[in-house]
Amino acid sequence: MERGVVRNLLGRLNARSSGDIIRIAERWQIPLSGNDARRHVGALYRTMTDIRAARTFYAHLTPEPAALVASLAVASSGLRTLAEIAELVSLPEGATRDAAVWLFYAGVLAREGDRQELPVGATPRLFQPRELEQVFTRVRDEIELGDMRRESLRSLMSILDDGDIEEAARAWGLQVIPGLRSRDQLTEELQRLMDEPDRVKRVSGTLSQDGTALWEAIREASERDGGMLLSDALVETGLLPSGSTSPRDALRAARILQALQDVERRLLIWHSYDNDGRRWLFVPHEIRHPGMRPRTLPLDPLTPVPDDDVTADPTCHPHALAWDLLTLMRELASHRSPVWQPGEPLARGWQRQINGQLWFAGEQTPPEGYTGFLLSLALMVGIIEPGTKPARSGADK
Numbered sequence: 001m002e003r004g005v006v007r008n009l010l011g012r013l014n015a016r017s018s019g020d021i022i023r024i025a026e027r028w029q030i031p032l033s034g035n036d037a038r039r040h041v042g043a044l045y046r047t048m049t050d051i052r053a054a055r056t057f058y059a060h061l062t063p064e065p066a067a068l069v070a071s072l073a074v075a076s077s078g079l080r081t082l083a084e085i086a087e088l089v090s091l092p093e094g095a096t097r098d099a100a101v102w103l104f105y106a107g108v109l110a111r112e113g114d115r116q117e118l119p120v121g122a123t124p125r126l127f128q129p130r131e132l133e134q135v136f137t138r139v140r141d142e143i144e145l146g147d148m149r150r151e152s153l154r155s156l157m158s159i160l161d162d163g164d165i166e167e168a169a170r171a172w173g174l175q176v177i178p179g180l181r182s183r184d185q186l187t188e189e190l191q192r193l194m195d196e197p198d199r200v201k202r203v204s205g206t207l208s209q210d211g212t213a214l215w216e217a218i219r220e221a222s223e224r225d226g227g228m229l230l231s232d233a234l235v236e237t238g239l240l241p242s243g244s245t246s247p248r249d250a251l252r253a254a255r256i257l258q259a260l261q262d263v264e265r266r267l268l269i270w271h272s273y274d275n276d277g278r279r280w281l282f283v284p285h286e287i288r289h290p291g292m293r294p295r296t297l298p299l300d301p302l303t304p305v306p307d308d309d310v311t312a313d314p315t316c317h318p319h320a321l322a323w324d325l326l327t328l329m330r331e332l333a334s335h336r337s338p339v340w341q342p343g344e345p346l347a348r349g350w351q352r353q354i355n356g357q358l359w360f361a362g363e364q365t366p367p368e369g370y371t372g373f374l375l376s377l378a379l380m381v382g383i384i385e386p387g388t389k390p391a392r393s394g395a396d397k
Contacts, residue, residue, distance in 0.1 A: 007077070007127065007129060007130045008129060008130050008131065009045060009048065009049065009107075009129035009130065009131040009132060010041070010045050010131075012107070012110040012129050013041045013044055013045060013107065014041055016107070018037060020105065020107075021037070021040050021041065021044065023105045023106075024044055024105070024106060024107035025040070025043075025044060025250070026250075027057075027105065027106040027107075028044070028047055028048060028053065028057060028106065028107070029247060029249070029250045029253035029254070030043055030044060030047050030250055030253075030254070031043075031250040031251050031253075031254050044107065045131075047257065048107065048131070048132065048135075049131045049132075049135055050135075050257070050261070051135055051138060051139070052257055052260045052261060052264065052271070053257055054132075054135040054136060054138075054139050055139055055142075055271065055279065056246075056253075056257075057106075058136065058139050059279065060246065062099075064089075064091060064095050064096070064098070064099040065099040065102055065103050067089045067091065067099075068085060068089055068096070068099050068100060068103060068109075069103065069108060069128075069136050070136065070140050071085075071088050071089045072085070072088070072109075072127070072128045072133070073128060073132070073133050073136035073137045073140060074137055074140065074348065075088060077127070077130075077133070078127065079112075079125035079126065079127050080125060080126055080127065081123050081124070081125055081126075082096055082097050082100060082123070082124070082126070085100065085126065100126060104126070108128065108132055109126045109127070109128060110126065110127060110128070110129055111124045111125060111126050111127075112124075112125060137348075137349075138161070138349070140348075141159070141347055141348055141349030142159075142271075142272075142273055142349075143273050143277060144345060144347045144348065144349075145159065145273070145347045145349070145350075146273060146274065146275045147272060147273070147274045147275050147280075148270070148272040149222075149226045149227050149272050149274075149280060149282045150226070151284075152284075152285075152286070153191060153194065153284045153285075153286040153287065154187075154191065156270060156284060157187050157190070157191070157267075158353075159349060159350075162183050164265075165183055165186050165187060165190070166186065167265050168190060168265060168266060168267045169186045169189065169190055171203065171206075171265060171266045171267075172190055172193045172194070172199065172203055172266070173193070173199075174186065174189055174190065174193070190267070191286075191293065192293075194267070194286060194287055194290060195286065195290050195291060195292075195293040196290060196291070197290045197291055199290075200268075200287060200290050203266055203268065204266075204268055206266075207262055207263065207266075207268075208258070208259065208262050210237065210239060210255065210258070210259035210262070211259050211262030211263050213237040213238065213239075213259075214233060214237050214239075214259055214260075214262075214263050214269060214281070215263055215268055215269060215283075217233055217236050217237050218233060218263075218269050218281045218282060218283055219283045219288060221233070221282075222282045222283040222284075222288060223288060226282060227272070227280045227281055227282030227283075228280065228281055228282070229278060229279065229280055229281075230271070230279040230280060230281055231244075231245045231246070231279075233281050234256060237259075239252075239255065239256050239259060240252075240256070267287075268283065268287060269281050269282070269283055270282055270283070270284060317359075320359040320360060321359075321360075323359050324358045324359050324360060324370075324374060325374050325377060325378060327354070327357050327358060327359075328354065328358075328371070328374050328375065328378070329378065329383060329384070331354055331357075332384060342375075342376060342379060342386055346371055346372060346375075348365060351365040351366055351371055352364055352365050354366070354371075358370075
């Protein structure tokens with residue numbers, strides 16, 4: 001990114017005019033009150049960086065704006081002209097401009113000099129603010145993962161951000177001290193608490209009225225059908241009128257967002273896309289039936305190997321491939337990986353997580369096709385078996 005360009009969302013919102021702020025609020029269905037511009041910017045920022053609001057915003061986009069949002073979120077950062085964006089998303093430049101203008105007034109795209117109108121006939125250079133890159137990348141990763149309703153709680157927690165884990169830990173009564181408790185420690189403690197029936201009852205008892213209605217409806221539906229479509233759940237709990245699929249006004253949208261935050265931040269209810277891209281809410285089996293978590297005895301401490309017995313690996317070790325294969329198998333054994341089928345795409349989010357552990361690592365993800373090659377090799381020698389869950393189709397194989 002060129003020097004002097006403020007990339008963060010808060011900076012870009014502060015640079016917008018009051019008229020732009022109102023338009024952004026309308027497109028994100030965010031209610032604004034009073035005349036305090038700083039409070040308006042704060043309200044926009046909190047909602048636009050929330051994964052639940054981002055899912056809903058992305059779901060309502062038409063194909064062209066959705067293509068821009070998805071492509072810019074995962075592309076390398078930088079300022080791009082409309083022609084460069086059109087080439088990136090493989091759309092005509094006219095359609096790209098129309099989508100970019102709409103997204104600009106939704107606050108999803110920014111440019112140098114946001115106080116000016118998006119110029120007609122000029123060559124603006126656009127980019128996606130950093131926080132929106134992150135949140136829409138996560139939305140795309142969730143879509144690629146597909147149906148997660150049958151996954152274990154451990155697998156589900158592995159795809160959460162560190163901030164989600166820390167927020168849930170506080171809701172469940174754990175003390176979070178940055179630097180003293182690792183993510184893995186918090187995850188283990190959370191799963192221990194979630195396995196206590198009294199603790200589940202106590203945490204669910206802190207929900208709001210709307211949150212409680214969702215909790216009761218989704219828990220029952222999860223036991224019966226594995227979950228409930230998001231729109232059906234909102235109608236059944238009175239958050240949407242009968243026959244509606246989305247809120248018609250900002251106040252109702254804010255109420256729905258608050259209810260979803262209430263249950264999802266406590267990890268009581270989870271969101272998943274199915275293999276057709278539909279949105280579901282569900283309660284994992286371990287939370288519906290606490291007290292059934294298998295117990296394991298602690299392992300004996302490892303004995304350090306004397307330094308004299310260790311030979312340093314050369315720069316290009318001939319066993320690097322074997323190392324990466326074992327690393328991948330360790331990840332699979334930890335139940336922190338998605339279900340895989342030969343020839344199907346692998347979620348970029350998971351590839352980013354393991355990239356730093358591989359000998360042959362890429363800048364952000366492993367080299368194209370490398371992870372699939374390792375999994376196919378493991379399948380050929382009989383170390384693993386393919387998953388039985390239908391995987392989503394796609395080009396990223």
